[in-house]
Amino acid sequence: MSYEPTIGVYFSANDVVYDWAIAFLNSYRTFNPDLRLILIPFNDQCDRLLKLSDTYQFEIYTDSSFSRLEAIGKAFELGHTPTGPYWFRRYASFWGTLDYFMYLDVRQVVLANLLPFIEAVRNLEFDFLHYDCAVDQVYERGAFRQELLKQGRGRGFLSGIWASYKGLFSLEEFEQLAQEALKIRDQLNPRNTDQAFINYCCDMKSVRYGHFAEVIGGICQNGWARQPGKIYWENEKYYLWDYGGLDHKKQIFLLHWAGYKLNALMPHKQLFYKSFLMNKQIFSWLFIYLNFALDYLKHIPVQSLRRQRFFNTRYHKIAKIVSQNFIIQ
Structure with a gap:
């Protein structure tokens, strides 16, 4: 199957998450053998990871804006996550080589063809589509959050799974929004700096955003590994069995382990090892x-x-x- 060269997926990783990256890349290429894939290096510790580019056919995207994006991250950092500023590099995707794209962290496995989720941005005329929501992980309780919710904003979406298009934000616009956001830093989650930032930017710009499951339908509301139910394979797709639950028998297109360390106690570990041990x-x-x-x-x-x-x-x-x-x- 041929794809438009200006449509694809960005991901961010380094050698610290090498095992996660192997599972991610194996699963991605299983369901998306030809869809363009571009690495945004998390930092300079990527020597092992870069050697995989030919095997998994991914490109490497570096940009002079990385240092300015990291400066935004440093301004938001309160000392909880020393590597937090590097997460801001992902937002260079808004002026990268892809016209329509999805961004994914690597602590997840891909379980479906991702092209329909990217094309939904263009075909359904959204600016930004996201997945899991947890407003407490973005905005603190208080007047600012309450006002956003009254206006139908403030969804509090995860910053590791989303789709958008080139040009929605510029670097200069991010820097201006960062200055405004820092004035209410106490109203933003103290730890999840990049997550709070992109939510604030989308809310302040009144971006037309939506939830993948609500917009597309037929897929699980969340992709977090800790959700209830069992994942099963049927008719060339993965589904969630959660009898009596709202997502019972709905498709699950990816599974992520945000907040989990890679060990034997993480939920749905069998899906990780299936991808990790492939070949x-x-x-x-x-x-x-x-x-x-x-x-x-x-x-x-x-x-x-x-x-x-x-x-x-x-x-x-x-x-x-x-x-x-x-x-x-």
Whole structure:
């Protein structure tokens, strides 16, 4: 199948998330063998990852605007996520080589042909389409959020899965919006800097945005791995079995593990390993699953403690004190 060369997908990664990237790339090329794919390097630590470009047929996009985008990120950073400014590089996609595109983080596996989700922006005349929403991960409780919600804005969408088109924002426009957003920094999530930023930009510009599931229909409302139900394969597509749930028997086009570390306790791990181990020899499978079992035994006691209110509360109190001391220094 041939695709328009100006339609495709951007993704961001580095060598730190190499294993995640392998699973992502395998799954992407399984369902999108010819759709253009472009890497936005997360930072300079990408030597291993760049060697995969021929195998998975992805291009590398670098731009002089990266440093200015990182400067915006640094201005929003409160000391919680030292690597946070690098996430802002993804927004160079608005003046990149693709006219219509989707942006994806690599801590996910692709489970469907993505072209219809990109073309929906153009064909349905939207400016921006997003997926999962969690307003508390974007805006703090308060008057600013309440006013946005009264105006039908403030959806609080995830910044790791979205589709848009070239030219919706310019670098200069981002810098101007950043100056305005910094005036209400206390009304934005303290940790998710790039997520709060792009939501603020879309809300202040009154971008015509919508949710993939609501606009297209027939797909799950969320792609987060922790959602209830079981994922199954039928008629060349993945669906969610959640009897009695709103997404029962709806298609799931990707699955993401935002907020999760790569270990044996993450939900739906079998889908990750299916993509990660693709094309590997049987010895690799045995080795990985042995490590998988050992990893499970190592983490299960810690996970058990984390779920107990007594230990969890004290852990977060200590973490808060450490974080405050870090910011003061």
